[in-house]
Amino acid sequence: MLPNKKAIGIIKKYMNLAINNNFFEEDFNEFGKKLVRELIDKNLLVKTGDGTYTLKAEDEEELMHSKIGALKEAVEKFAIPSNIKSRKNPKVLDLCSGFGYNAVAALHFNKDAEIDMVELCREVLFLSLCLNIPFKEHEIIKNSIKNFFMGEETKNLKIRVFNEDARKVIKRLDKKYDIVFHDAFSPQRDPILYTVDFLKEIYKKMNNNGVLISYSSSIPFRSGLVEAGFVISEGPSVGRKRGATIAYKNPSFEVGRISEIDERVIALSTVGIPYRDVHLNAIKEEIIKNREVEREEFKRTLISLGKYYSTKRIKKGNIDNEFLKIQKMDLNSSEVIKKMRKLLLNRNEILKQTLMQKNIY
Ligand SMILES: C[S@@+](CC[C@H](N)C(=O)[O-])C[C@H]1O[C@@H](n2cnc3c(N)ncnc32)[C@H](O)[C@@H]1O
Known part of the structure:
Protein backbone atom coordinates (compact mmCIF):
# COMPACT_ATOMS: atom_id res chain seq x y z
CA MET A 1 0.00 0.00 0.00
CA LEU A 2 1.17 3.51 -0.76
CA PRO A 3 0.44 6.90 0.79
CA ASN A 4 -2.67 8.84 -0.22
CA LYS A 5 -3.15 9.13 -4.01
CA LYS A 6 -4.26 12.79 -3.93
CA ALA A 7 -1.19 13.70 -1.86
CA ILE A 8 1.12 11.81 -4.21
CA GLY A 9 -0.36 13.69 -7.19
CA ILE A 10 0.33 17.07 -5.55
CA ILE A 11 3.87 16.10 -4.47
CA LYS A 12 4.65 14.79 -7.96
CA LYS A 13 3.93 18.22 -9.49
CA TYR A 14 6.36 19.93 -7.12
CA MET A 15 8.91 17.11 -7.42
CA ASN A 16 9.10 17.30 -11.21
CA LEU A 17 9.49 21.09 -11.10
CA ALA A 18 12.30 20.82 -8.55
CA ILE A 19 14.19 18.11 -10.40
CA ASN A 20 13.89 19.94 -13.73
CA ASN A 21 15.21 23.12 -12.12
CA ASN A 22 18.13 21.58 -10.26
CA PHE A 23 16.40 22.06 -6.90
CA PHE A 24 16.35 25.87 -7.35
CA GLU A 25 19.66 26.05 -5.50
CA GLU A 26 19.01 28.81 -2.87
CA ASP A 27 15.20 28.91 -3.07
CA PHE A 28 14.34 25.32 -2.29
CA ASN A 29 13.26 26.05 1.31
CA GLU A 30 10.48 28.43 0.27
CA PHE A 31 9.38 26.00 -2.46
CA GLY A 32 9.27 23.12 0.04
CA LYS A 33 7.26 25.19 2.52
CA LYS A 34 4.69 25.90 -0.20
CA LEU A 35 4.20 22.18 -0.83
CA VAL A 36 3.88 21.46 2.89
CA ARG A 37 1.31 24.23 3.28
CA GLU A 38 -0.78 22.92 0.37
CA LEU A 39 -0.80 19.38 1.83
CA ILE A 40 -1.76 20.69 5.29
CA ASP A 41 -4.54 22.90 3.85
CA LYS A 42 -5.96 19.87 2.02
CA ASN A 43 -5.83 17.84 5.23
CA LEU A 44 -3.47 15.30 3.70
CA LEU A 45 -0.45 16.10 5.85
CA VAL A 46 -1.37 15.90 9.53
CA LYS A 47 0.42 17.20 12.63
CA THR A 48 1.04 14.52 15.26
CA GLY A 49 1.30 14.86 19.04
CA ASP A 50 4.98 15.87 19.08
CA GLY A 51 4.58 18.53 16.37
CA THR A 52 6.08 16.41 13.56
CA TYR A 53 4.06 15.53 10.47
CA THR A 54 2.55 12.40 8.98
CA LEU A 55 0.77 11.69 5.70
CA LYS A 56 -2.51 9.90 5.20
CA ALA A 57 -2.29 6.46 3.60
CA GLU A 58 -4.05 5.28 0.43
CA ASP A 59 -6.66 3.93 2.81
CA GLU A 60 -7.48 7.15 4.66
CA GLU A 61 -8.21 5.26 7.88
CA GLU A 62 -4.49 4.75 8.28
CA LEU A 63 -1.66 7.27 8.78
CA MET A 64 2.00 6.72 8.02
CA HIS A 65 2.90 7.26 11.69
CA SER A 66 1.37 7.12 15.14
CA LYS A 67 -0.84 10.09 16.07
CA ILE A 68 1.06 10.29 19.34
CA GLY A 69 4.11 11.60 17.45
CA SER A 252 23.09 -14.61 23.42
CA PHE A 253 20.97 -13.40 26.34
CA GLU A 254 17.63 -14.29 27.90
CA VAL A 255 14.84 -12.77 25.84
CA GLY A 256 11.55 -11.62 27.45
CA ARG A 257 8.39 -13.50 26.45
CA ILE A 258 5.30 -12.22 24.66
CA SER A 259 2.01 -12.83 26.52
CA GLU A 260 1.01 -16.45 27.18
CA ILE A 261 -2.30 -15.80 25.41
CA ASP A 262 -0.49 -14.69 22.23
CA GLU A 263 1.83 -17.71 22.42
CA ARG A 264 -1.20 -20.04 22.52
CA VAL A 265 -3.05 -18.24 19.72
CA ILE A 266 0.02 -18.30 17.45
CA ALA A 267 0.66 -22.00 18.11
CA LEU A 268 -2.83 -23.46 18.27
CA SER A 269 -5.35 -21.21 16.53
CA THR A 270 -6.01 -20.82 12.82
CA VAL A 271 -5.35 -17.10 13.45
CA GLY A 272 -1.70 -18.12 13.80
CA ILE A 273 -1.46 -19.16 10.15
CA PRO A 274 1.08 -16.74 8.64
CA TYR A 275 1.03 -14.91 5.31
CA ARG A 276 2.99 -16.55 2.47
CA ASP A 277 4.47 -15.29 -0.81
CA VAL A 278 6.85 -17.99 -2.08
CA HIS A 279 8.03 -16.08 -5.16
CA LEU A 280 8.00 -12.68 -3.45
CA ASN A 281 5.77 -11.18 -6.11
CA ALA A 282 2.14 -11.89 -5.19
CA ILE A 283 -0.40 -9.10 -4.87
CA LYS A 284 -1.92 -8.44 -1.46
CA GLU A 285 -5.35 -9.85 -2.36
CA GLU A 286 -3.74 -13.16 -3.39
CA ILE A 287 -1.70 -13.36 -0.18
CA ILE A 288 -4.79 -12.70 1.96
CA LYS A 289 -6.90 -15.25 0.05
CA ASN A 290 -4.23 -17.97 0.18
CA ARG A 291 -3.96 -17.53 3.94
CA GLU A 292 -7.73 -17.95 4.28
CA VAL A 293 -7.53 -21.22 2.31
CA GLU A 294 -4.67 -22.46 4.50
CA ARG A 295 -6.66 -21.56 7.64
CA GLU A 296 -9.61 -23.63 6.40
CA GLU A 297 -7.34 -26.61 5.65
CA PHE A 298 -5.67 -26.33 9.04
CA LYS A 299 -9.07 -26.25 10.74
CA ARG A 300 -10.22 -29.36 8.84
CA THR A 301 -7.05 -31.24 9.84
CA LEU A 302 -7.48 -30.29 13.49
CA ILE A 303 -11.15 -31.31 13.49
CA SER A 304 -10.28 -34.67 11.96
CA LEU A 305 -7.65 -35.19 14.66
CA GLY A 306 -10.14 -34.16 17.35
CA LYS A 307 -7.79 -31.32 18.32
CA TYR A 308 -9.66 -28.25 17.17
CA TYR A 309 -10.15 -25.53 19.80
CA SER A 310 -11.93 -22.24 19.15
CA THR A 311 -9.74 -19.14 19.51
CA LYS A 312 -11.90 -18.12 22.49
CA ARG A 313 -11.03 -21.36 24.32
CA ILE A 314 -7.37 -21.02 23.39
CA LYS A 315 -7.28 -17.50 24.79
CA LYS A 316 -8.91 -18.63 28.04
CA GLY A 317 -6.44 -21.53 28.33
CA ASN A 318 -9.34 -23.99 28.34
CA ILE A 319 -7.25 -26.60 26.49
CA ASP A 320 -5.31 -29.84 27.11
CA ASN A 321 -3.02 -29.45 30.10
CA GLU A 322 -0.01 -30.72 28.10
CA PHE A 323 0.02 -27.42 26.20
CA LEU A 324 -0.14 -25.39 29.38
CA LYS A 325 2.76 -27.40 30.82
CA ILE A 326 4.96 -26.31 27.90
CA GLN A 327 4.23 -22.70 28.78
CA LYS A 328 5.57 -23.28 32.28
CA MET A 329 8.96 -24.45 30.92
CA ASP A 330 12.04 -22.27 30.96
CA LEU A 331 11.95 -21.47 27.24
CA ASN A 332 11.65 -18.37 25.07
CA SER A 333 8.35 -17.65 23.27
CA SER A 334 9.51 -19.01 19.91
CA GLU A 335 10.56 -22.30 21.53
CA VAL A 336 7.25 -22.52 23.41
CA ILE A 337 5.28 -21.89 20.22
CA LYS A 338 7.23 -24.50 18.21
CA LYS A 339 6.86 -27.10 20.96
CA MET A 340 3.11 -26.52 21.30
CA ARG A 341 2.68 -26.66 17.51
CA LYS A 342 4.60 -29.95 17.40
CA LEU A 343 2.38 -31.43 20.09
CA LEU A 344 -0.72 -30.20 18.24
CA LEU A 345 0.33 -31.67 14.93
CA ASN A 346 1.91 -34.90 16.10
CA ARG A 347 3.17 -36.52 12.89
CA ASN A 348 2.23 -40.06 13.96
CA GLU A 349 -1.33 -39.01 14.70
CA ILE A 350 -1.64 -37.29 11.32
CA LEU A 351 -0.28 -40.38 9.55
CA LYS A 352 -2.67 -42.63 11.48
CA GLN A 353 -5.56 -40.34 10.54
CA THR A 354 -4.61 -40.35 6.85
CA LEU A 355 -4.30 -44.14 6.81
CA MET A 356 -7.63 -44.51 8.60
CA GLN A 357 -9.27 -42.27 6.01
CA LYS A 358 -7.86 -44.56 3.32
CA ASN A 359 -9.08 -47.66 5.26
CA ILE A 360 -5.51 -48.95 5.55
CA TYR A 361 -5.02 -48.71 9.30
C1 LIG B 1 4.26 3.33 7.74
S1 LIG B 1 5.13 4.17 6.48
C2 LIG B 1 6.78 4.19 7.10
C3 LIG B 1 7.22 5.47 7.75
C4 LIG B 1 8.72 5.65 7.79
N1 LIG B 1 9.43 4.60 8.44
C5 LIG B 1 9.20 6.98 8.31
O1 LIG B 1 10.10 7.02 9.16
O2 LIG B 1 8.68 8.02 7.85
C6 LIG B 1 5.20 2.90 5.24
C7 LIG B 1 6.06 3.27 4.01
O3 LIG B 1 6.28 2.06 3.27
C8 LIG B 1 6.34 2.38 1.90
N2 LIG B 1 6.13 1.12 1.16
C9 LIG B 1 4.96 0.48 0.88
N3 LIG B 1 5.17 -0.67 0.24
C10 LIG B 1 6.52 -0.80 0.12
C11 LIG B 1 7.36 -1.79 -0.46
N4 LIG B 1 6.84 -2.88 -1.03
N5 LIG B 1 8.70 -1.62 -0.41
C12 LIG B 1 9.23 -0.51 0.17
N6 LIG B 1 8.48 0.48 0.73
C13 LIG B 1 7.15 0.33 0.70
C14 LIG B 1 5.24 3.42 1.74
O4 LIG B 1 5.43 4.18 0.58
C15 LIG B 1 5.41 4.23 3.04
O5 LIG B 1 6.25 5.33 2.84
Whole structure:
Protein backbone atom coordinates (compact mmCIF):
# COMPACT_ATOMS: atom_id res chain seq x y z
CA MET A 1 0.00 0.00 0.00
CA LEU A 2 1.17 3.51 -0.76
CA PRO A 3 0.44 6.90 0.79
CA ASN A 4 -2.67 8.84 -0.22
CA LYS A 5 -3.15 9.13 -4.01
CA LYS A 6 -4.26 12.79 -3.93
CA ALA A 7 -1.19 13.70 -1.86
CA ILE A 8 1.12 11.81 -4.21
CA GLY A 9 -0.36 13.69 -7.19
CA ILE A 10 0.33 17.07 -5.55
CA ILE A 11 3.87 16.10 -4.47
CA LYS A 12 4.65 14.79 -7.96
CA LYS A 13 3.93 18.22 -9.49
CA TYR A 14 6.36 19.93 -7.12
CA MET A 15 8.91 17.11 -7.42
CA ASN A 16 9.10 17.30 -11.21
CA LEU A 17 9.49 21.09 -11.10
CA ALA A 18 12.30 20.82 -8.55
CA ILE A 19 14.19 18.11 -10.40
CA ASN A 20 13.89 19.94 -13.73
CA ASN A 21 15.21 23.12 -12.12
CA ASN A 22 18.13 21.58 -10.26
CA PHE A 23 16.40 22.06 -6.90
CA PHE A 24 16.35 25.87 -7.35
CA GLU A 25 19.66 26.05 -5.50
CA GLU A 26 19.01 28.81 -2.87
CA ASP A 27 15.20 28.91 -3.07
CA PHE A 28 14.34 25.32 -2.29
CA ASN A 29 13.26 26.05 1.31
CA GLU A 30 10.48 28.43 0.27
CA PHE A 31 9.38 26.00 -2.46
CA GLY A 32 9.27 23.12 0.04
CA LYS A 33 7.26 25.19 2.52
CA LYS A 34 4.69 25.90 -0.20
CA LEU A 35 4.20 22.18 -0.83
CA VAL A 36 3.88 21.46 2.89
CA ARG A 37 1.31 24.23 3.28
CA GLU A 38 -0.78 22.92 0.37
CA LEU A 39 -0.80 19.38 1.83
CA ILE A 40 -1.76 20.69 5.29
CA ASP A 41 -4.54 22.90 3.85
CA LYS A 42 -5.96 19.87 2.02
CA ASN A 43 -5.83 17.84 5.23
CA LEU A 44 -3.47 15.30 3.70
CA LEU A 45 -0.45 16.10 5.85
CA VAL A 46 -1.37 15.90 9.53
CA LYS A 47 0.42 17.20 12.63
CA THR A 48 1.04 14.52 15.26
CA GLY A 49 1.30 14.86 19.04
CA ASP A 50 4.98 15.87 19.08
CA GLY A 51 4.58 18.53 16.37
CA THR A 52 6.08 16.41 13.56
CA TYR A 53 4.06 15.53 10.47
CA THR A 54 2.55 12.40 8.98
CA LEU A 55 0.77 11.69 5.70
CA LYS A 56 -2.51 9.90 5.20
CA ALA A 57 -2.29 6.46 3.60
CA GLU A 58 -4.05 5.28 0.43
CA ASP A 59 -6.66 3.93 2.81
CA GLU A 60 -7.48 7.15 4.66
CA GLU A 61 -8.21 5.26 7.88
CA GLU A 62 -4.49 4.75 8.28
CA LEU A 63 -1.66 7.27 8.78
CA MET A 64 2.00 6.72 8.02
CA HIS A 65 2.90 7.26 11.69
CA SER A 66 1.37 7.12 15.14
CA LYS A 67 -0.84 10.09 16.07
CA ILE A 68 1.06 10.29 19.34
CA GLY A 69 4.11 11.60 17.45
CA ALA A 70 5.97 10.52 14.31
CA LEU A 71 9.42 11.29 15.73
CA LYS A 72 8.46 10.08 19.20
CA GLU A 73 7.50 6.72 17.67
CA ALA A 74 10.81 6.51 15.78
CA VAL A 75 12.75 7.19 18.98
CA GLU A 76 10.76 5.15 21.50
CA LYS A 77 9.57 2.25 19.36
CA PHE A 78 12.50 1.79 16.98
CA ALA A 79 15.78 3.48 17.96
CA ILE A 80 15.84 2.90 21.73
CA PRO A 81 14.66 -0.77 21.73
CA SER A 82 17.25 -1.54 19.02
CA ASN A 83 19.96 -0.60 21.51
CA ILE A 84 21.66 1.29 18.69
CA LYS A 85 23.39 3.63 21.14
CA SER A 86 25.70 0.92 22.45
CA ARG A 87 26.40 -0.87 19.16
CA LYS A 88 29.72 -0.27 17.39
CA ASN A 89 29.38 0.97 13.79
CA PRO A 90 25.91 -0.57 13.47
CA LYS A 91 24.57 -1.43 10.05
CA VAL A 92 20.89 -0.58 9.79
CA LEU A 93 18.35 -1.72 7.20
CA ASP A 94 15.51 0.81 7.24
CA LEU A 95 12.64 -0.92 5.41
CA CYS A 96 9.82 1.38 4.32
CA SER A 97 11.99 4.34 5.25
CA GLY A 98 9.31 6.92 4.36
CA PHE A 99 10.34 10.45 5.43
CA GLY A 100 13.30 8.97 7.29
CA TYR A 101 12.12 9.46 10.89
CA ASN A 102 13.59 6.09 11.90
CA ALA A 103 16.86 6.79 10.08
CA VAL A 104 17.10 10.25 11.69
CA ALA A 105 16.48 8.74 15.14
CA ALA A 106 19.08 6.01 14.48
CA LEU A 107 21.74 8.60 13.58
CA HIS A 108 20.73 10.76 16.52
CA PHE A 109 21.62 7.90 18.89
CA ASN A 110 24.64 6.66 16.96
CA LYS A 111 26.40 8.96 14.51
CA ASP A 112 28.45 6.02 13.16
CA ALA A 113 25.39 4.10 11.95
CA GLU A 114 25.46 2.99 8.32
CA ILE A 115 21.93 3.02 6.98
CA ASP A 116 20.31 1.50 3.89
CA MET A 117 16.92 3.15 3.36
CA VAL A 118 14.39 1.24 1.22
CA GLU A 119 11.30 3.15 0.10
CA LEU A 120 8.97 2.34 -2.79
CA CYS A 121 7.46 5.81 -3.25
CA ARG A 122 9.64 8.56 -4.78
CA GLU A 123 7.17 11.26 -3.72
CA VAL A 124 7.53 10.27 -0.06
CA LEU A 125 11.32 10.60 -0.35
CA PHE A 126 10.89 14.00 -1.98
CA LEU A 127 8.53 15.24 0.73
CA SER A 128 11.19 14.48 3.35
CA LEU A 129 13.31 17.22 1.72
CA CYS A 130 10.53 19.71 2.44
CA LEU A 131 9.88 18.76 6.08
CA ASN A 132 11.74 19.89 9.17
CA ILE A 133 12.32 16.95 11.49
CA PRO A 134 13.66 18.63 14.63
CA PHE A 135 16.89 16.58 14.96
CA LYS A 136 19.94 17.97 13.19
CA GLU A 137 20.61 14.50 11.72
CA HIS A 138 17.73 15.12 9.31
CA GLU A 139 20.18 17.23 7.26
CA ILE A 140 22.36 14.15 6.70
CA ILE A 141 19.36 12.12 5.55
CA LYS A 142 18.18 15.00 3.34
CA ASN A 143 21.62 15.15 1.68
CA SER A 144 21.48 11.46 0.82
CA ILE A 145 17.94 11.77 -0.55
CA LYS A 146 19.00 14.79 -2.61
CA ASN A 147 22.00 12.85 -3.95
CA PHE A 148 19.61 10.11 -4.95
CA PHE A 149 17.43 12.57 -6.88
CA MET A 150 20.46 14.15 -8.54
CA GLY A 151 21.35 10.67 -9.78
CA GLU A 152 24.62 10.63 -7.86
CA GLU A 153 26.30 7.33 -7.03
CA THR A 154 25.39 6.34 -3.46
CA LYS A 155 27.14 2.96 -3.49
CA ASN A 156 29.97 3.88 -1.14
CA LEU A 157 28.03 6.27 1.03
CA LYS A 158 27.14 5.72 4.68
CA ILE A 159 23.49 6.41 3.98
CA ARG A 160 22.17 4.73 0.83
CA VAL A 161 18.72 5.18 -0.69
CA PHE A 162 16.96 2.39 -2.58
CA ASN A 163 13.75 3.47 -4.32
CA GLU A 164 12.24 0.03 -4.96
CA ASP A 165 9.91 -2.64 -3.66
CA ALA A 166 11.68 -4.07 -0.58
CA ARG A 167 10.90 -7.59 -1.86
CA LYS A 168 13.02 -6.94 -4.95
CA VAL A 169 15.87 -5.14 -3.24
CA ILE A 170 16.35 -7.54 -0.33
CA LYS A 171 18.17 -10.25 -2.31
CA ARG A 172 20.60 -7.76 -3.87
CA LEU A 173 21.73 -6.10 -0.66
CA ASP A 174 25.45 -6.63 -0.14
CA LYS A 175 25.60 -6.13 3.65
CA LYS A 176 24.70 -8.00 6.82
CA TYR A 177 22.68 -5.89 9.22
CA ASP A 178 22.71 -5.50 13.00
CA ILE A 179 19.38 -3.70 13.07
CA VAL A 180 16.33 -3.93 10.81
CA PHE A 181 13.52 -1.40 11.12
CA HIS A 182 10.43 -2.99 9.60
CA ASP A 183 7.91 -0.16 9.23
CA ALA A 184 5.36 -1.17 6.57
CA PHE A 185 1.67 -0.22 6.63
CA SER A 186 -0.46 -2.59 8.72
CA PRO A 187 -0.53 -6.29 7.70
CA GLN A 188 -4.34 -6.34 7.71
CA ARG A 189 -4.37 -3.81 4.85
CA ASP A 190 -1.17 -4.87 3.09
CA PRO A 191 0.59 -8.08 4.13
CA ILE A 192 3.19 -8.19 1.32
CA LEU A 193 6.10 -7.36 3.64
CA TYR A 194 4.81 -9.54 6.49
CA THR A 195 5.08 -12.92 4.77
CA VAL A 196 7.20 -15.82 6.05
CA ASP A 197 9.08 -15.78 2.75
CA PHE A 198 10.07 -12.11 2.96
CA LEU A 199 10.96 -12.47 6.65
CA LYS A 200 13.24 -15.41 5.76
CA GLU A 201 15.08 -13.17 3.29
CA ILE A 202 15.56 -10.53 6.00
CA TYR A 203 16.79 -13.23 8.41
CA LYS A 204 19.51 -14.26 5.91
CA LYS A 205 20.72 -10.65 5.68
CA MET A 206 21.15 -10.20 9.42
CA ASN A 207 24.18 -10.67 11.64
CA ASN A 208 23.88 -13.20 14.43
CA ASN A 209 23.47 -10.44 17.02
CA GLY A 210 20.86 -8.76 14.83
CA VAL A 211 17.48 -7.44 15.89
CA LEU A 212 14.36 -6.66 13.85
CA ILE A 213 11.81 -4.16 15.15
CA SER A 214 8.26 -3.59 13.99
CA TYR A 215 5.43 -1.60 15.53
CA SER A 216 3.09 -4.44 14.57
CA SER A 217 2.05 -7.11 17.05
CA SER A 218 -0.15 -8.93 14.54
CA ILE A 219 -0.52 -12.67 15.26
CA PRO A 220 0.15 -13.91 11.68
CA PHE A 221 3.20 -11.62 11.49
CA ARG A 222 4.62 -12.92 14.78
CA SER A 223 3.86 -16.45 13.66
CA GLY A 224 5.75 -15.76 10.40
CA LEU A 225 8.74 -14.48 12.38
CA VAL A 226 8.83 -17.71 14.40
CA GLU A 227 8.63 -19.81 11.24
CA ALA A 228 11.44 -17.74 9.67
CA GLY A 229 13.68 -18.56 12.65
CA PHE A 230 13.44 -15.43 14.84
CA VAL A 231 13.12 -15.37 18.64
CA ILE A 232 10.22 -13.00 19.29
CA SER A 233 9.60 -10.72 22.27
CA GLU A 234 7.39 -7.83 23.28
CA GLY A 235 8.37 -4.22 22.49
CA PRO A 236 7.08 -0.95 23.98
CA SER A 237 3.45 0.01 23.29
CA VAL A 238 3.90 3.71 22.48
CA GLY A 239 0.46 5.09 21.57
CA ARG A 240 -1.16 1.67 21.06
CA LYS A 241 -2.90 -0.98 23.15
CA ARG A 242 -0.51 -3.74 22.12
CA GLY A 243 3.28 -3.74 22.23
CA ALA A 244 5.61 -3.56 19.27
CA THR A 245 7.54 -6.69 18.23
CA ILE A 246 11.25 -7.17 18.82
CA ALA A 247 12.68 -10.22 17.05
CA TYR A 248 16.24 -11.49 17.48
CA LYS A 249 18.20 -13.68 15.08
CA ASN A 250 20.32 -15.60 17.56
CA PRO A 251 20.28 -13.88 20.96
CA SER A 252 23.09 -14.61 23.42
CA PHE A 253 20.97 -13.40 26.34
CA GLU A 254 17.63 -14.29 27.90
CA VAL A 255 14.84 -12.77 25.84
CA GLY A 256 11.55 -11.62 27.45
CA ARG A 257 8.39 -13.50 26.45
CA ILE A 258 5.30 -12.22 24.66
CA SER A 259 2.01 -12.83 26.52
CA GLU A 260 1.01 -16.45 27.18
CA ILE A 261 -2.30 -15.80 25.41
CA ASP A 262 -0.49 -14.69 22.23
CA GLU A 263 1.83 -17.71 22.42
CA ARG A 264 -1.20 -20.04 22.52
CA VAL A 265 -3.05 -18.24 19.72
CA ILE A 266 0.02 -18.30 17.45
CA ALA A 267 0.66 -22.00 18.11
CA LEU A 268 -2.83 -23.46 18.27
CA SER A 269 -5.35 -21.21 16.53
CA THR A 270 -6.01 -20.82 12.82
CA VAL A 271 -5.35 -17.10 13.45
CA GLY A 272 -1.70 -18.12 13.80
CA ILE A 273 -1.46 -19.16 10.15
CA PRO A 274 1.08 -16.74 8.64
CA TYR A 275 1.03 -14.91 5.31
CA ARG A 276 2.99 -16.55 2.47
CA ASP A 277 4.47 -15.29 -0.81
CA VAL A 278 6.85 -17.99 -2.08
CA HIS A 279 8.03 -16.08 -5.16
CA LEU A 280 8.00 -12.68 -3.45
CA ASN A 281 5.77 -11.18 -6.11
CA ALA A 282 2.14 -11.89 -5.19
CA ILE A 283 -0.40 -9.10 -4.87
CA LYS A 284 -1.92 -8.44 -1.46
CA GLU A 285 -5.35 -9.85 -2.36
CA GLU A 286 -3.74 -13.16 -3.39
CA ILE A 287 -1.70 -13.36 -0.18
CA ILE A 288 -4.79 -12.70 1.96
CA LYS A 289 -6.90 -15.25 0.05
CA ASN A 290 -4.23 -17.97 0.18
CA ARG A 291 -3.96 -17.53 3.94
CA GLU A 292 -7.73 -17.95 4.28
CA VAL A 293 -7.53 -21.22 2.31
CA GLU A 294 -4.67 -22.46 4.50
CA ARG A 295 -6.66 -21.56 7.64
CA GLU A 296 -9.61 -23.63 6.40
CA GLU A 297 -7.34 -26.61 5.65
CA PHE A 298 -5.67 -26.33 9.04
CA LYS A 299 -9.07 -26.25 10.74
CA ARG A 300 -10.22 -29.36 8.84
CA THR A 301 -7.05 -31.24 9.84
CA LEU A 302 -7.48 -30.29 13.49
CA ILE A 303 -11.15 -31.31 13.49
CA SER A 304 -10.28 -34.67 11.96
CA LEU A 305 -7.65 -35.19 14.66
CA GLY A 306 -10.14 -34.16 17.35
CA LYS A 307 -7.79 -31.32 18.32
CA TYR A 308 -9.66 -28.25 17.17
CA TYR A 309 -10.15 -25.53 19.80
CA SER A 310 -11.93 -22.24 19.15
CA THR A 311 -9.74 -19.14 19.51
CA LYS A 312 -11.90 -18.12 22.49
CA ARG A 313 -11.03 -21.36 24.32
CA ILE A 314 -7.37 -21.02 23.39
CA LYS A 315 -7.28 -17.50 24.79
CA LYS A 316 -8.91 -18.63 28.04
CA GLY A 317 -6.44 -21.53 28.33
CA ASN A 318 -9.34 -23.99 28.34
CA ILE A 319 -7.25 -26.60 26.49
CA ASP A 320 -5.31 -29.84 27.11
CA ASN A 321 -3.02 -29.45 30.10
CA GLU A 322 -0.01 -30.72 28.10
CA PHE A 323 0.02 -27.42 26.20
CA LEU A 324 -0.14 -25.39 29.38
CA LYS A 325 2.76 -27.40 30.82
CA ILE A 326 4.96 -26.31 27.90
CA GLN A 327 4.23 -22.70 28.78
CA LYS A 328 5.57 -23.28 32.28
CA MET A 329 8.96 -24.45 30.92
CA ASP A 330 12.04 -22.27 30.96
CA LEU A 331 11.95 -21.47 27.24
CA ASN A 332 11.65 -18.37 25.07
CA SER A 333 8.35 -17.65 23.27
CA SER A 334 9.51 -19.01 19.91
CA GLU A 335 10.56 -22.30 21.53
CA VAL A 336 7.25 -22.52 23.41
CA ILE A 337 5.28 -21.89 20.22
CA LYS A 338 7.23 -24.50 18.21
CA LYS A 339 6.86 -27.10 20.96
CA MET A 340 3.11 -26.52 21.30
CA ARG A 341 2.68 -26.66 17.51
CA LYS A 342 4.60 -29.95 17.40
CA LEU A 343 2.38 -31.43 20.09
CA LEU A 344 -0.72 -30.20 18.24
CA LEU A 345 0.33 -31.67 14.93
CA ASN A 346 1.91 -34.90 16.10
CA ARG A 347 3.17 -36.52 12.89
CA ASN A 348 2.23 -40.06 13.96
CA GLU A 349 -1.33 -39.01 14.70
CA ILE A 350 -1.64 -37.29 11.32
CA LEU A 351 -0.28 -40.38 9.55
CA LYS A 352 -2.67 -42.63 11.48
CA GLN A 353 -5.56 -40.34 10.54
CA THR A 354 -4.61 -40.35 6.85
CA LEU A 355 -4.30 -44.14 6.81
CA MET A 356 -7.63 -44.51 8.60
CA GLN A 357 -9.27 -42.27 6.01
CA LYS A 358 -7.86 -44.56 3.32
CA ASN A 359 -9.08 -47.66 5.26
CA ILE A 360 -5.51 -48.95 5.55
CA TYR A 361 -5.02 -48.71 9.30
C1 LIG B 1 4.26 3.33 7.74
S1 LIG B 1 5.13 4.17 6.48
C2 LIG B 1 6.78 4.19 7.10
C3 LIG B 1 7.22 5.47 7.75
C4 LIG B 1 8.72 5.65 7.79
N1 LIG B 1 9.43 4.60 8.44
C5 LIG B 1 9.20 6.98 8.31
O1 LIG B 1 10.10 7.02 9.16
O2 LIG B 1 8.68 8.02 7.85
C6 LIG B 1 5.20 2.90 5.24
C7 LIG B 1 6.06 3.27 4.01
O3 LIG B 1 6.28 2.06 3.27
C8 LIG B 1 6.34 2.38 1.90
N2 LIG B 1 6.13 1.12 1.16
C9 LIG B 1 4.96 0.48 0.88
N3 LIG B 1 5.17 -0.67 0.24
C10 LIG B 1 6.52 -0.80 0.12
C11 LIG B 1 7.36 -1.79 -0.46
N4 LIG B 1 6.84 -2.88 -1.03
N5 LIG B 1 8.70 -1.62 -0.41
C12 LIG B 1 9.23 -0.51 0.17
N6 LIG B 1 8.48 0.48 0.73
C13 LIG B 1 7.15 0.33 0.70
C14 LIG B 1 5.24 3.42 1.74
O4 LIG B 1 5.43 4.18 0.58
C15 LIG B 1 5.41 4.23 3.04
O5 LIG B 1 6.25 5.33 2.84
